[in-house]
Amino acid sequence: MEDPAQIIASYLQHISYDDLNDKVIREVKRRLIDSIAVARGALNAPPIQLSRTLLSNFPGNSLTIDGYRTSPDFSAFYNTFMIRYLDFNDTYLSKEPLHPSDMFGALLAVGSLFDKSGKDLILATAIGYEVGVRLCDSTSLRHKGFDHVNFLEVATAAALAKLLNLDEEKARNAISLSIVPHVALRETRVGELSMWKAGAAAEASRNAVFSALLAMAGITGPKTPFIGKFGFMSLIAKDMDLKVFDNLGSPNSILRTYIKKYPVEYHAQAAVDVAKSINYEGEITKVVVETYEAAKTILADTEDKWKPTTKETADHSLPYIIAYTLIHKDLWLDAYDNLTDPKVVDLMKKIVIEEVPEYTKVYPNELPIKLTVYTTKGVYTNEVRVPRGHSANPMSDEEVEEKFLRLNGKREELKLLWDLENVKVSELVRSLTKS
Incomplete structure (x- = not known):
C-alpha cells in the first residue's frame, strides 16, 4: 500500500496549467473573489485586531492582503484568520467537511513573496482543492474527535508544493511535515465556541507554509506519515479509503464545492x-x-x-x-x-x-x-432541499460580485481578479492593499 503523501507528491509532478479546463479556471477566480470579500468583512473583528498586534514580532517580507509585512508563515496565519473568521467562505461536505478556500491565506502569502504568476496560483489552488476534497471523501474525522483542518493542512501543503515547484521528494516531505507534528482536535468545535473556531484554520495554514519552506530547503520528514506504524491512519483513521486517490487526473473537484450566500455555518x-x-x-x-x-x-x-x-x-x-x-x-x-x-x-x-x-x-x-x-x-x-450556492444550485457570477461589493470590495479590484491569469500574485496583493 502506497502512502497518500507519496501518491499526492507524485500526482503534483504530472499536472500543468494546460490540464485545467475553463470551468475550473473560472471557479478558482470566483473562490478568490469570495475569499477576498470575506477577509475584507473581517478586518475589524476582535481576533483579527488582536493578531495584528503581533505582526511586528514576526518581521519579514511577505505582504498580507491588508498591507502589512511579516514572515510568510505569520502572513498565512493572519490572512487565513481573516478569510475564515466570518464563517462566510466556501464549503465542501462529505464524510468530513472542509472550507477549502482557507488555503488562499497561505497561497497569497507565499505566491506574492516568491513572485509567482496568476497561472501558478490558479493551478496550485485547483490542486489544493482536489487533494482536500478527496481527503474529505476518504473518512470522517469529526466522529473520531479530530478536526477537519488536518485535511486542510495536507491540501494546503500540496498546493504550496506545486506553487513552489517542489520535486516529488520535497513535495512528500512538505506533506509529511505538515501532518505528523500538527494533528488538530475537534474540541475546537464543541459547546461554546471560541475565537479558535477560525484560528484553527489559520494555524493549519501557518503550519503548511512552514512545512513547505522547510521541505524546499531540504529538511526531510517521515516517509510514511499516513500508513506508518504510528502514522495518521494507524492511530486516527484506520478506515481511510485510499481508493479516493484512484484515477487522479485533471483537477476539477473545486466544481463540487459550495459558496456561502449567508454568514452562517x-x-x-x-x-x-x-x-x-x-x-x-x-x-x-x-x-x-x-x-x-x-x-x-x-x-x-x-x-x-x-x-x-x-x-x-x-x-x-x-x-x-x-x-x-x-x-x-x-x-x-x-x-x-x-x-x-x-x-x-x-x-x-x-x-x-x-x-x-x-x-x-x-x-x-x-x-x-x-x-x-x-x-x-x-x-x-x-x-x-438545496440552498443557493450549493454546487447543485450555484450562485451566479453576478451574485458573487454582489457579495464582494457588499463586503467592501471595489469594482476595479474585480477587473484584476477576473484577469488573474495575466497578473503576478505580488501585483494582485499590492493592488488589494491600496484599496
Whole structure:
C-alpha cells in the first residue's frame, strides 16, 4: 500500500496549467473573489485586531492582503484568520467537511513573496482543492474527535508544493511535515465556541507554509506519515479509503464545492433560505425544524447553541439563526451584534429540532430542512432541499460580485481578479492593499 503523501507528491509532478479546463479556471477566480470579500468583512473583528498586534514580532517580507509585512508563515496565519473568521467562505461536505478556500491565506502569502504568476496560483489552488476534497471523501474525522483542518493542512501543503515547484521528494516531505507534528482536535468545535473556531484554520495554514519552506530547503520528514506504524491512519483513521486517490487526473473537484450566500455555518444555509420564505401572520407559538443528522448534531448539540453568548457559537446555532431570520427576514453580519435581543431569545425557546432519517440518507447530495411555524393565526410550512450556492444550485457570477461589493470590495479590484491569469500574485496583493 502506497502512502497518500507519496501518491499526492507524485500526482503534483504530472499536472500543468494546460490540464485545467475553463470551468475550473473560472471557479478558482470566483473562490478568490469570495475569499477576498470575506477577509475584507473581517478586518475589524476582535481576533483579527488582536493578531495584528503581533505582526511586528514576526518581521519579514511577505505582504498580507491588508498591507502589512511579516514572515510568510505569520502572513498565512493572519490572512487565513481573516478569510475564515466570518464563517462566510466556501464549503465542501462529505464524510468530513472542509472550507477549502482557507488555503488562499497561505497561497497569497507565499505566491506574492516568491513572485509567482496568476497561472501558478490558479493551478496550485485547483490542486489544493482536489487533494482536500478527496481527503474529505476518504473518512470522517469529526466522529473520531479530530478536526477537519488536518485535511486542510495536507491540501494546503500540496498546493504550496506545486506553487513552489517542489520535486516529488520535497513535495512528500512538505506533506509529511505538515501532518505528523500538527494533528488538530475537534474540541475546537464543541459547546461554546471560541475565537479558535477560525484560528484553527489559520494555524493549519501557518503550519503548511512552514512545512513547505522547510521541505524546499531540504529538511526531510517521515516517509510514511499516513500508513506508518504510528502514522495518521494507524492511530486516527484506520478506515481511510485510499481508493479516493484512484484515477487522479485533471483537477476539477473545486466544481463540487459550495459558496456561502449567508454568514452562517453551511448546514444552516438552507435554514436561512426557508425561514426567509415563510410569510406568517400572528404571534409564533411553536417552530418545528426537521433536518438531517449533521445539521442537528453540529448546530443544536449542546445548551450553548440554545443560549449563544459569542458570535462563534451564534453562527453555529440553528435555533439562533432560524429565530433571527424569522423575525428579521434576512441575515447578514449585523445578526451577531446583539445576541441577547429578547425577541430572538424568546423565539428560540419555542423551537424544536428533529432529525428526519430520510433527510439524513440524502445528505450530502441534498441538505434538506423543513420549517413548520405555528402561530395564533395558522400553520405555515416550507421546505428547502438545496440552498443557493450549493454546487447543485450555484450562485451566479453576478451574485458573487454582489457579495464582494457588499463586503467592501471595489469594482476595479474585480477587473484584476477576473484577469488573474495575466497578473503576478505580488501585483494582485499590492493592488488589494491600496484599496
